[in-house]
Amino acid sequence: MSQDKVSLLRDPAVGVSTSLEGARTYDSVETQPAQEHNIQINSGPRRLPQYVAAITATLSALSAGAVLGWTSPIQNDIEHGQFHNITVNSDQMGWIGSFVTLGGMIMCVPTGFLCDLIGRKKTLLLLIVPFAIGWSLILFAKTIVMLYLGRFFTGMAAGASCVAAPLYTSEISQKEIRGTVGSYFQLMVTIGIFLAYFFGKFLTPMNYTIFCACLPLVFLVTFAFQPETPAYCLSKGLYDDALKSLVRLRGTSHNNEAELAEIEGALKESLENTISMSQTLRKKANLMAFLIAFALMFFQQFSGINAVILYTSDIFTSAGANLDAKTAAIIVGAFQAVATFVSSLVIDKLGRKILLFVSSLVMALSSFILAIFFTLKSRSSIDDDVLNEIGFIPIVSLCVFVVVFSIGLGPIPWMISSEIFTPEIKSVASSAAGTFNWFLAFLVTKFYLQVNEAVGEDSTFYAFSVMSLFSGLFVYWVVPETKGKTVEQVQEELER
Known part of the structure; x- marks a missing residue:
């Protein structure tokens, strides 16, 4: 052949x-070509x-x-x-x-x-x-x-x-x-x-x-x-x-x-x-798609996930948890892997929007509880024995944070990019959103330790909590449900 x-x-x-010229014809798709390659078509x-x-x-x-x-x-x-x-x-x-x-x-x-x-x-x-x-x-x-x-x-x-x-x-x-x-x-x-x-x-x-x-x-x-x-x-x-x-x-x-x-x-x-990019951006639906994609990338990174991943051991050491910091990090990593596996099983059943919404709100709560712990540790006269007794709080909070991140705000922003953009701009838009995501990740990982030293770990996690709360509100009011819908149907919703 x-x-x-x-x-x-x-x-x-x-x-x-893609090919414009020399396109093959398939007048006998199921017969001659299959015979030529000795392919048995029966299952x-x-x-x-x-x-x-x-x-x-x-x-x-x-x-x-x-x-x-x-x-x-x-x-x-x-x-x-x-x-x-x-x-x-x-x-x-x-x-x-x-x-x-x-x-x-x-x-x-x-x-x-x-x-x-x-x-x-x-x-x-x-x-x-x-x-x-x-x-x-x-x-x-x-x-x-x-x-x-x-x-x-x-x-x-x-x-x-x-x-x-x-x-x-x-x-x-x-x-x-x-x-x-x-x-x-x-x-x-x-x-x-x-x-x-x-x-x-x-x-x-x-x-x-x-x-x-x-x-x-x-x-x-x-x-x-x-x-x-x-x-x-x-x-x-x-x-x-x-x-x-x-x-x-x-x-x-x-x-x-x-x-x-x-x-x-x-x-x-x-x-x-x-069609050209300039023509594409004249449509309200495409502008809304860009807003949603970039906003979700922003909220994903400023939830503090990269700070948690890169500095897990340091966070537990600062918290004074009884559990060895490296052991705590292993627990967090295991929870993240298991939760990501579970998310692959439920994401097509429950839908994107509800998982994003619940994920954002629970992450906000987890960050807030962790921030309160750091406030008690560094800004109060609470007894050290009491702090040791509640040393499990950082472990529980971060495990919950990682679990809900892995079922919602972690994978879904990447997935939605392929579901809200029309084919003619999907590649460019997804690459731009990915670049924006890595840039935000740089800001968080580079300045996390310095911000901690300047304002305290509690203030940092209060800020992460507020960002996650804003993420939930944005998802509730702006982000459409894309489960089971074609790009055309999603675009119609964004055009309204």
Whole structure:
């Protein structure tokens, strides 16, 4: 079967290149092409190969989670010069935590273009380069600058995985399991954070760092054998490669030719419907969609989640909890991973809006209770024995905070971006929202410790509580329910 010659135009709506000329015809989709490839069409597609491909691809997210959680277990070791004999102050520690977010921020948009240029699979495999450079700089650091650069490069890899991995998993999965497969990315991030917390307690700082540095290698070895997405192959006119990919992902008993026809038709339709960004922004619905996407990203970050993840151990140490701070961090990480798994099971049943609303309000309450504890500890004459007796409050509050975040304000802002934007602006809008998210994460992680020193931990968590409360009010009054609705239906609601 020969490949058609095509002329390729980039489609910013779906983040791929699509064919205008040389489109294949499918007059006998179920007969001749299937016979040519000896495909027996008598049953549904296999799901196991899709699950395996998605899991191996999102091991990049697990590696990114380890990057995010790396500072928490060894923060005290770093600050006291027990890691490479480099002593750092609170301001420098803030930079060590926040350089990851700067690296992630600059990679959102370029990664989308790279996925179009060389493919989703190759882009994911190339993540090993910034991962390797970053962890090598951290492992062999002689100065604080090398630590900064190491965190920056690992952050670049983490940011790129946020774009490439979800794109890959969405394109290799059939629509019946796309929601489940799509949840793997956030789940793997939380598992990576949990592993960082767990091994950070039992290993020396150097051995712990070596463990984190090896995770991208596990991703590279397991994912290297997976196929490119059929959609990308079709966008480049590589019909035979697209068919081989689909056969590997669905099995030989599936009507792969018919599904390829459907994919190519969707790519062509998306290109034909593309309009300019200026025309798009004249519609009230699209402006409202931008407002919702950016506002949810704002509330997500200023709920304080990144401060909690990066400085969990420090928060428990400051609280004077009886439980070892690293053990408490492991508990928090475990709750986050389990809650994220549970959220993947209920998000399509309960709906986005109710989960966002409840998540925001409970997070506001949890932050408020934690702030009260810090007020009692630092601004009152309460007896130390009493404080020790209520030392469980930080653990309970943060566990509840992480659980409700993981079922609502954590995953849903990313999901809603794909459900409220029209196809012609989805790629650009989602990349812009992602960049904005990483920028806000930088602000929170960089200045969290300094703000704590200036106004106190209680004031910081009072502010996080207020932001979460505002988030709940915004969701209630502005955000539409998107469960079970098409983009057109959501757009009609936003236009009112």
